[in-house]
Amino acid sequence: MKPSPQIFSQRPFSIFSGVLLCFLLLAYQLILHQQTQFVLHQEQQRMQVQLQLLGEFLAYSLAQRRGMEIKPMLLHWAAQQEQVLSIKVQADNLFNWVSYQRTMPQHLAAQDILPVNTRVNAYDMQLDIELRVDIRFIKVALKKQETQLLIISLLSFVCLSGVLWLLLSRIALRPLDQALREQLAEVQKLNAVLEQEKNFADTLLNATHAIILVADAQGKILQANQSFYHLSGFVAQELEQLSLPQLLPKLPVTLDAAPYAQNAIPLRYAETPLQRKDGALLCVDCLCSLQFGKQQQLHYQVFTCLDISERKRDENRLHQAAAVFENTAEGVVITDLRGCIQKINKAFTDTTGYEFAEVEGKTPALLQSGLQDTHFYQTMWESLQTGGRWQGEIINRRKSGEVYHEWLTISTVTNEFKQPINYVGVFSDISAMKKSQAQINYLSQHNDLTGLPNRLLLNDRLAHAIQRAVREQARIAVIMMDLDRLKDINMTLGHATGDDIIKRFAQRLQGAVRSEDTVAHLGADEFALMVEHIPHVDNATWIAKNLLNVFKQEYIIDGKEIFVSGSIGISLFPNDGANGDVLIQNAKTAMYEAKQNGGNNYRFYMKAMNAHSLELLLLESSLRRALEREELHVYYQPQFDLNKQRLIGMEALVRWFHPQQGMVSPGEFVPLAEESNLIVEIGHWVLHTACAQTKAWHDQGFNKLKVAVNLSARQFSHQDLAKEVASILEDTGLKAPFLKLELTESILLQKEDDVINTLQELQSMGVTLAIDDFGTGYSSLSYLKRFPISELKIDRSFVHDIEDVKQDAEIVSAIIGLGQRLHLGIVAEGIENQTQIDFLIKQGCQIGQGFFLGHPLDTKAFQALLDKRTGAWTAVFNKI
DSSP, X not given: OOOOTHHHHTHHHHHHHHHHHHXXXXXXXXXXXXXXXXXXXXXXXXXXXXXXXXXXXXXXXXXXXXXXXXXXXXXXXXXXXXXXXXXXXXHHHHHHHHHHHHHSOHHHXXXXXXXXXXXXXXXXXXXXXXXXXXXXXXXXXXXXXXXXXXXXXXXXXXXXXXXXXXXXXXXXXXXXXXXXXXXXXXXXXXXXXXXXXXXXXXXXXXXXXXXXXXXXXXXXXXXXXXXXXXXXXXOGGGGGGOBHHHHOTTSOSSOOOGGGXXXXXXXXXXXXXXXXXXXXEEEEEEEEEEXXXXXXXXXXXXXXXXXXXXHHHHHHHHHHHXXXXXXXXXXXXXXXXXXXXXXXXXXXXXXXXXXXXXXXXXXGGGGBOSOSOHHHHHHHHHXXXXXXXXXXXXXXXXXXXXXXXXXXXXXXXXOTTSOEEEEEEEEXXXXXXXXXXXXXXXXXXXXXXXXXBOHHHHXXXXXXXXXXXXXXXXXXXXXXXXXXXXXXXXXXXXXXXXXHXXXXXXXXXXXXXXXXXEEEEEETTEEEEEEEOOOSHXXXXXXXXXXXXXXXXXXXXXXXXXXXXXXXXXXXXXXXXXXXXXXXXHHHHHHHHHHHTTSSSEEEOOTHHHHHHHHHHHHHHHHHTTTTTTOEEEEEEEEEETTTTEEEEEEEEEEEEETTTEEEOHHHHHHHHHXXXXXXXXXXXXXXXXXXXXXXXXXXXXXXXXXXXXXXXXXXXXXXXXXXXXXXXXXXXXOGGGEEEEEOTTGGGSOHHHHHHXXXXXXXXXXXXXXXXXXXXXXXXXXXXXXXXXEEEEOHHHHHTTTTOHXXXXXXXXXXXXXXXXXXXXXXXXXXXXXXXXXXXXXXXXXXXXXXXXXXXXXXXXXXHHHHOOTHHHHHHHXX
């Protein structure tokens, strides 16, 4: 703002006032100095007069010292003076001296005249000195008074001058003051407007989530908003060191701004990277506005950058989801809430044969096979509407008309308000799996050589027959048969001849019995026959004799006649046993008795039962005290990763060392323990011992070992198994993932809800669950679907003959393939040679155990092998 001319017109008056005030101050100072010198001179003269008068008075006093009252006179004289205090002190001294002279003897007075005069003179000198000191004091006091007067005068002068100047300036500068006030008010208004505009601009600058950068024509950053600092990591103090090439490296280094001088449309840089302080890159969309000055020169560049990193991530996720949707092996169909198809993937077309144009807007009902009733679909949709999800097996029909099985999962898709908007169905074609299941079921229940039911199927049918016999109060005959001297035929004529005889005998046996009777091939040369509804024991005798006639028939092989005899043993339900295992065992005992008597005859099981029962009773009595006497021991059979050729764990096996009988076979005392319920106590001890020992080996540094422990059906159902396992793990300190529990298939046949709950609790703890001897029991994909199983263990009976028996090899391959499809681990037991290992590795089996890899070892022997890490195991894997 330009100053007013009135300010300069008042300057001469101000100079004149200042000079006048200075002159007055100097004159006042001179006058005050002269007055002070005059007062000091007068005081000196007065003091000299007082000194003279005092001397004269003293002389007079000495002459008239007798009989004169000195003190009253001195006091009177001193009272007339200004220096009262000092004179009074000297008067007291004179008085004392005069009193002394009065008391002096007369004859000494004349002699002392001269000394007295001398003292008087000396006293006079003392008085003179003291008076001089008093004069100096007066000078100092006067000087101090002069200084105080000068300061007071100066302050008074300044105050008077200030008042005078204010009065004069008030009158002379009033117009100028008014002009200044008006101009100051105008400036304040302008500043308020500018501050308001600045605040508004800053608010707009920082209110956006976009990054705003202001740079000069050379690319130096001049200003940035808070979003820039927040997203880039830089601080305001670092802004001066930043430039556009540093922050936006993909932008052009130089910009020809001339073509844009007349165009207000901003430049756009799509999806360009912005450099963060930590080195990371933000993906941003940039708009650049150019600000030009005179002569179309570029002054500023304003960049508005929007962070699109999250959008890019969302796009990538959408692309990934779309890729998964199109390339997943499972069929996917998306419908609206009415069930009309909106989208399908390629796997849907591959499975059903329908293209999208053929199913768009239609419902999945066009896939229905008609093999499932209306109630099935009503239940499915009720579950979907109440729980938002349905899962199960469904039978549909392809476009070609072929029926197939699929495993379908339907889920409800909701929006951000939890409202349903779509249904998504994901399905997989399990027809091949169903066929594999049927094949596995058949192979696992039939002998691969003869095609007859094996022990598993016989046990199953025998169990059902016993149930019917109990209801009908009927008899059942279990007949065990064994071909005599088949081993001799194998050794002399070869195994092929022996297998041929077995096949022919099986065919003859089937032709000699009724269609409702069950003929089973239990393995090698052992056969069984189950006959229901036996009215009398004589009927069983007639059957046995008829079977002996079958044995007598000759076999013509390579032009040679071969005769094979047989031994037969018979047990009857309910006399000789209450369950299938006992009936088979008793029939086998009778068969062995027939064989010992020369063969080619039959025996009924009778008295041998009593002897066997007595033996079992004595064995049970000894077993009850085996734990107390520490006769039971845990042995560990190593388990290996066949691919990586390394030890990964061991299976805990219980062994009984009887004090009289020595080593008792587990096949003898384990069934006895099951029947007597001792298996619960023994199983708990084995589990605790195995976990404690494994934890001890972990503490020694072998912390990858995993121990597998078998669980019996009685142990599983006796008490809360999950709590028992949790307690043992807590007590021993072993972590749950290093424990594997092997379950028999009979466990899974118990109450399904209880089994599922227990297995889910164990799985939630981290314990691995495996099915032991898979393929020898009631193998079914249904319980693999329902139960949380992690591993399948192939029974040794299948592994034993995989190099000789094609059907065993196919069973093992099918089980491994099934495990791989279901993402289950596979363990093969009973490995006894290198050929079996090569076959298992080729088929994809991960884990193996057996005598070829390592026998069961006691704790001490297993510890020795762990410590050495060489020896037998290294030798084995050098061969693999």
